[in-house]
Amino acid sequence: MNTHLKPLAAVSGALALAASLTACGGASSAASDEKAVTVYSADGLKGDGGDGWYDRIFEDFEKETGIEVKYVEGGSGEVVQRALREKSNTQADVLVTLPPFIQQADSKGLLQTYEPQGAEQVSGADKSGDGKWTSVVNNYFGFILNKKELTGSEAPTTWEALLDPKYKDKLQYSTPGVAGDGTAVVIKAMHDFGGQEPAMEYLKKLQANNVGPSSSTSKLAPKVDKGEILVANGDVQMNFAQSKSMPNLAIWFPARKDGKPTTFALPYAAGLVADAPHSENGRKLLDYMLSEQAQKQVSAVGGGFPARGDVKPADANAIELAKLIEGVEIFEPDWQDIGKNLTAYIDAWKTATGS
Numbered sequence: 001m002n003t004h005l006k007p008l009a010a011v012s013g014a015l016a017l018a019a020s021l022t023a024c025g026g027a028s029s030a031a032s033d034e035k036a037v038t039v040y041s042a043d044g045l046k047g048d049g050g051d052g053w054y055d056r057i058f059e060d061f062e063k064e065t066g067i068e069v070k071y072v073e074g075g076s077g078e079v080v081q082r083a084l085r086e087k088s089n090t091q092a093d094v095l096v097t098l099p100p101f102i103q104q105a106d107s108k109g110l111l112q113t114y115e116p117q118g119a120e121q122v123s124g125a126d127k128s129g130d131g132k133w134t135s136v137v138n139n140y141f142g143f144i145l146n147k148k149e150l151t152g153s154e155a156p157t158t159w160e161a162l163l164d165p166k167y168k169d170k171l172q173y174s175t176p177g178v179a180g181d182g183t184a185v186v187i188k189a190m191h192d193f194g195g196q197e198p199a200m201e202y203l204k205k206l207q208a209n210n211v212g213p214s215s216s217t218s219k220l221a222p223k224v225d226k227g228e229i230l231v232a233n234g235d236v237q238m239n240f241a242q243s244k245s246m247p248n249l250a251i252w253f254p255a256r257k258d259g260k261p262t263t264f265a266l267p268y269a270a271g272l273v274a275d276a277p278h279s280e281n282g283r284k285l286l287d288y289m290l291s292e293q294a295q296k297q298v299s300a301v302g303g304g305f306p307a308r309g310d311v312k313p314a315d316a317n318a319i320e321l322a323k324l325i326e327g328v329e330i331f332e333p334d335w336q337d338i339g340k341n342l343t344a345y346i347d348a349w350k351t352a353t354g355s
Contacts, residue, residue: 036068037281040083041096042076042180043218044238045137045268045302052241053137053302057294064288067281075215076101076180083110083273090275093282096136098180102269103339106132111271114283118290121308125332126267133271136289137298138305139237140325141184141266144221146230147250155250159192159202160257162231167209173233174217175355177346181217184266185233186349187333191264192256196345200352207353218242225249235266236324237304240317244303253328262329267307 046054058069074082076098083092083105095105105111106128115131126135145155156162162171174182189199211229214220220232221239225246236251243249253261270289272282288294295311298304299318306313338345349355 034278035066036070037093037278037285038070038091039094040072040079040092042079042098043073053298056297056301061285061288065284075178077178080105084108090273090277092273093276093278094270094285095273096268096270098266099335100338100342101180102133103335110274112274114272116286116290118308121310123309126307133269135267135307136270137268138307139235139266139268140263141188142234142236142251142253142263144224144232144234144239144249144251146224146227146248148248149227149230157255158257159254163205167231169211170230171209172211172214172220172229175213175215176349178215179217181233181235186345191331192262196348200348203349204352213355221246221249241303251324260329262331264331264333
């Protein structure tokens with residue numbers, strides 16, 4: 001997920017914020033009755049060509065309500081850090097990020113309780129018990145490869161295969177602790193290898209092939225598609241959407257040698273920001289994100305999985321996505337443990353890889 005925050009702008013591009021985002025003290029400069037709502041979000045749901053899920057639902061929301069959506073995009077951890085810096089002068093109304101960063105935002109007092117309409121249809125594992133956040137798009141962690149260069153038996157299927165010297169400077173994953181998908185590399189490795197120590201031993205070996213740090217997961221896909229690198233990390237929703245314009249991308253899920261491929265849910269989770277300048281507008285947008293209309297567009301437009309269990313899309317994308325994860329073992333991380341020990345896990349990764 002991209003850590004370089006894009007400028008705050010209206011989705012329509014018609015208006016800019018009257019006041020810039022700053023971390024200075026004092027009351028928020030935004031008028032509470034302004035017909036606007038500001039979203040801080042991890043990247044992946046807004047299309048580069050204006051064809052993403054956000055593009056569609058923000059436009060529809062604006063037409064329906066007259067409320068202008070202003071959008072800031074960044075890395076999963078970076079949007080939380082930005083909101084934290086602005087805690088005394090809150091600018092965001094809605095925060096959307098991935099686990100464990102949504103839990104981190106909650107633990108730092110950045111979210112207020114609000115259960116959007118339709119939240120009762122979201123699985124208990126995909127929302128907080130106290131109503132602080134709710135998943136709006138379900139997603140799964142994964143890897144990508146260049147299917148033009150890596151065909152048949154050449155295509156890797158295991159973690160161990162990635163240690164082959166042929167991948168030297170041809171493999172890259174985004175930075176854990178900064179990018180949500182980069183943090184997911186550590187989480188999956190710890191699960192697949194059976195704990196922190198063996199996972200770090202593996203990642204230390206893998207570092208010999210790694211191009212180096214990347215603050216942006218989304219920017220790895222074009223490099224894979226062009227053959228600049230052959231393997232990278234990502235997530236199903238983002239990479240599936242990217243594959244529509246990047247024909248050489250293939251999504252896969254590493255297994256241990258002689259084991260089954262695994263993945264875990266990595267949903268986009270949304271919460272209402274504490275002391276939000278436009279709380280009521282934020283509530284309306286969260287309601288809209290979980291509406292049946294918006295949820296039916298998650299697969300068809302966004303290439304993701306609906307967060308609502310009662311929405312069962314049957315479009316071509318939904319069918320293809322279901323096939324992608326068929327036969328893949330889905331495990332549930334201990335997010336409470338990860339939230340509590342995230343810094344220690346990232347420090348262990350830094351030590352192992354020399355990053």
